[in-house]
Amino acid sequence: MNIKEKDQQYIAHTYGRVPLTLTGGHGSYVTDDTGKEYIDLGSGIAVNTFGVGDPGWVQAVTAQLSRLQHTSNYYYTEPMARLAELLCERTGMSRVFFSNSGAEANECAIKAARKYSFDRYGEGRKKIVTLKNSFHGRTVTALSATGQDSLHTYFAPFTEGFSYVEAGDREALAAEMNEECCAVMMELIQGEGGVNVLDADFVRYAVELAREKDILILVDEVQTGNGRTGRLYAFMHYGFQPDIFTTAKGLAGGLPLGATVFNEKTKEVLTPGTHGSTFGGNPVCAAGGVYVLEHLDDTLLQEVREKGAYIRESLSGLPGVLEVTGMGLMVGVRLAGDLARTVEACREKGVLVLTAHDKLRLLPPLNISFPVLADAMARIREVIEG
Numbered sequence: 001m002n003i004k005e006k007d008q009q010y011i012a013h014t015y016g017r018v019p020l021t022l023t024g025g026h027g028s029y030v031t032d033d034t035g036k037e038y039i040d041l042g043s044g045i046a047v048n049t050f051g052v053g054d055p056g057w058v059q060a061v062t063a064q065l066s067r068l069q070h071t072s073n074y075y076y077t078e079p080m081a082r083l084a085e086l087l088c089e090r091t092g093m094s095r096v097f098f099s100n101s102g103a104e105a106n107e108c109a110i111k112a113a114r115k116y117s118f119d120r121y122g123e124g125r126k127k128i129v130t131l132k133n134s135f136h137g138r139t140v141t142a143l144s145a146t147g148q149d150s151l152h153t154y155f156a157p158f159t160e161g162f163s164y165v166e167a168g169d170r171e172a173l174a175a176e177m178n179e180e181c182c183a184v185m186m187e188l189i190q191g192e193g194g195v196n197v198l199d200a201d202f203v204r205y206a207v208e209l210a211r212e213k214d215i216l217i218l219v220d221e222v223q224t225g226n227g228r229t230g231r232l233y234a235f236m237h238y239g240f241q242p243d244i245f246t247t248a249k250g251l252a253g254g255l256p257l258g259a260t261v262f263n264e265k266t267k268e269v270l271t272p273g274t275h276g277s278t279f280g281g282n283p284v285c286a287a288g289g290v291y292v293l294e295h296l297d298d299t300l301l302q303e304v305r306e307k308g309a310y311i312r313e314s315l316s317g318l319p320g321v322l323e324v325t326g327m328g329l330m331v332g333v334r335l336a337g338d339l340a341r342t343v344e345a346c347r348e349k350g351v352l353v354l355t356a357h358d359k360l361r362l363l364p365p366l367n368i369s370f371p372v373l374a375d376a377m378a379r380i381r382e383v384i385e386g
Helices: 003-010 055-067 078-091 102-121 140-145 170-176 200-213 283-295 298-315 339-348 370-385
Strands: 022-026 029-032 037-040 095-099 127-131 162-165 181-186 216-220 244-247 258-262 321-327 330-335 354-356 359-362
Touching: 037 370, 055 283, 078 095, 078 258, 078 283, 095 102, 102 127, 102 140, 102 181, 102 216, 102 244, 102 258, 127 170, 162 170, 170 200, 181 200, 200 216, 298 321, 298 330, 298 370, 339 354, 339 359, 339 370
Parallel strands: 127 162, 127 181, 181 216, 216 244
Antiparallel strands: 022 029, 029 037, 095 258, 244 258, 321 330, 330 359, 354 359
16 A cells, blocks of 8 residues: 555544645755655644754754653753743743643643632633634634634533634623633634734733733734744734743644743642643753744844745735735735635645635745745746736
């Protein structure tokens, strides 16, 4: 059997795979089993921060792998401590819990928010308000937090204690932020929901109301974090500090690592025995994370903003392009034509792209060069212009 046949026979059919087997790559390129090369504008869904096989990242990860691949969280390890230090120093936050994924990081944030409220106010103050069209993960509780009715199927009963409001609807938000509410949870750019950027005035209103009522602000930075939007974290565009934020995807540059990050107000909520993870903060993954955070400097973040502006300028106004949304290298493109056919045609042209609801979604490696990006845009324009 070939790879596709083995996959079909032995792997659960949970993914709508495209007919492409990837075998390798370098930088912003990946290669299939026929030797064809593609410009990768998906980065493993915003995971491969510096593309494929970045030499410094590979060296950092393999050096740690040769020393100690894993130990339990009963013991201290340098990569975990260093990564937590970087996260706190660069965000003004105070403490970190490490896990393996964005969904796990969000589960931790939800637990911490409810425990914060229980510790201070006792029973009954447990509701978390999220936004319609949000996406917070695939576990039962993360799905419950997700504001998409289409995902609230099959797996009932879902975790109770969530309510959903439209982004931008201040009146609905204020009504839900009542005496039963302990937290508001937001993606500042809804990635899976269509690369929708939240209005700054709405976010400011939510933060101010939450501060008045001692309701926690949780920010899901799973996809928007780690330089993706042109700032280290998306909340930095909005000028506030969350009580808790979560991140994963690009944090370790291609290895499974999630983080839940707490400010001074929430840093003591989780105590021994209230949460844990066998693999969270694994030293090899953490070494990858240290490399990523140490190399997301101001120069690179400025380049991310410039590259994002270049993408938007390249595609805005083309016949068939209805809207271009996003920040930095997190871009959504709403098209008049057939979205699935556009994705297929881009692949035929040697460019890998993603979708998010009704939009083309572009998430290139943050260090993609301008010439490679220009080549990719030229190929996409050819497809769109037909």
